[in-house]
Amino acid sequence: MKKNYFLFIVFAFMSMQMVYAQSFSKDELKKYSGQGNKSDEARAAELAQENPLNDQYELVLSCVKEYSGQSKKELYNKIYNWIINLSSNSQSAIQVADTAKWIIQTRCNIQQIAKRTMGDNRYKVNIRPLLTFDFKDEKIRFTFNLQSYDVLKKTDDDGGIFMMGNIGFFDGGGQKKDNQVWPLSECYPYAKKPSHPKVTSSRALVNSVAAYKILIDRVDGVLKKVVSNSDW
Numbered sequence: 001m002k003k004n005y006f007l008f009i010v011f012a013f014m015s016m017q018m019v020y021a022q023s024f025s026k027d028e029l030k031k032y033s034g035q036g037n038k039s040d041e042a043r044a045a046e047l048a049q050e051n052p053l054n055d056q057y058e059l060v061l062s063c064v065k066e067y068s069g070q071s072k073k074e075l076y077n078k079i080y081n082w083i084i085n086l087s088s089n090s091q092s093a094i095q096v097a098d099t100a101k102w103i104i105q106t107r108c109n110i111q112q113i114a115k116r117t118m119g120d121n122r123y124k125v126n127i128r129p130l131l132t133f134d135f136k137d138e139k140i141r142f143t144f145n146l147q148s149y150d151v152l153k154k155t156d157d158d159g160g161i162f163m164m165g166n167i168g169f170f171d172g173g174g175q176k177k178d179n180q181v182w183p184l185s186e187c188y189p190y191a192k193k194p195s196h197p198k199v200t201s202s203r204a205l206v207n208s209v210a211a212y213k214i215l216i217d218r219v220d221g222v223l224k225k226v227v228s229n230s231d232w
Contacts, residue, residue: 021086021109024207024214029113032210041188044202047209048189057185059205061212062143067223072102072135075223079104079133079140082222095130102135110211113149114203123197125182125204126150131215142219144212146184149204151196153178 035043054060067075080097083106087093096105107128114125127149134141187201188194194201 021111022211022215022218023111024113024211028214029207029210032213033206034210035206040202040206041198044205045189047205051209053185053190056147057183058145058147059184059208060143060145061209062141063216064139064141065216065220065223066139068138070138070223072137072139073099075140076102076104076133076135078222078225079135079219104133104135106131108215113207113211114200116197116200116203121197122154123200124152124154125200126152127204127208127211129208129212133219140219140223142216144215146208148184149182149187149201151180151182151200153180 033043038046051059051061076099080094083093083104094104094106096103098104108131110127110129112124113127114123116123127146130145132141132143132145134143182196182201182204184190184205186195187204188196188198189202189205
């Protein structure tokens with residue numbers, strides 16, 4: 001009992017160190033997926049046609065938004081402060097912050113973008129896309145870059161503990177159980193002969209693109225927010 005309690009404290013502490021996390025509800029993902037009555041596989045196939053991987057086997061999604069009357073400095077400061085306020089470690093939350101090139105880059109941690117809970121092999125899929133913000137006066141370019149899925153595999157013989165809203169799987173010896181990395185290039189629908197389960201990969205792609213669209217709206221809300229400069 002003491003050993004299990006110690007493991008819980010250790011991994012709860014580790015999860016607190018995760019920087020810049022975002023979470024999305026099932027209803028949000030469904031709303032932004034554009035899936036309608038299509039199956040996960042059918043919608044994923046459509047998305048792969050619309051968004052092929054680049055030469056580095058990465059999914060890159062990007063858009064440009066305009067914000068009349070706001071300088072690049074104002075836009076930059078709003079995004080910088082937003083990321084810092086959502087982070088547990090301000091020093092490592094932002095990978096690049098360059099006011100000479102007016103760019104910010106951060107790695108966003110999104111837990112359980114997809115999961116499979118039936119059958120002998122069960123999966124929980126997380127993603128850590130690289131987010132890039134490029135600033136000009138009255139304009140911002142937002143880029144979402146994803147190369148792989150981070151997957152926790154669980155079998156019926158594994159134990160599990162919750163860690164600050166996340167879940168970790170352990171075997172009887174207390175070791176972390178089967179962390180996997182699934183490159184998008186090895187998953188359906190990008191691979192002709194997928195190395196990983198088709199259903200889980202399809203759902204992961206559909207929800208990853210939905211997450212990108214949700215992030216656009218969240219960024220939009222941040223940049224449209226009026227900031228008071230009064231010294232009350």
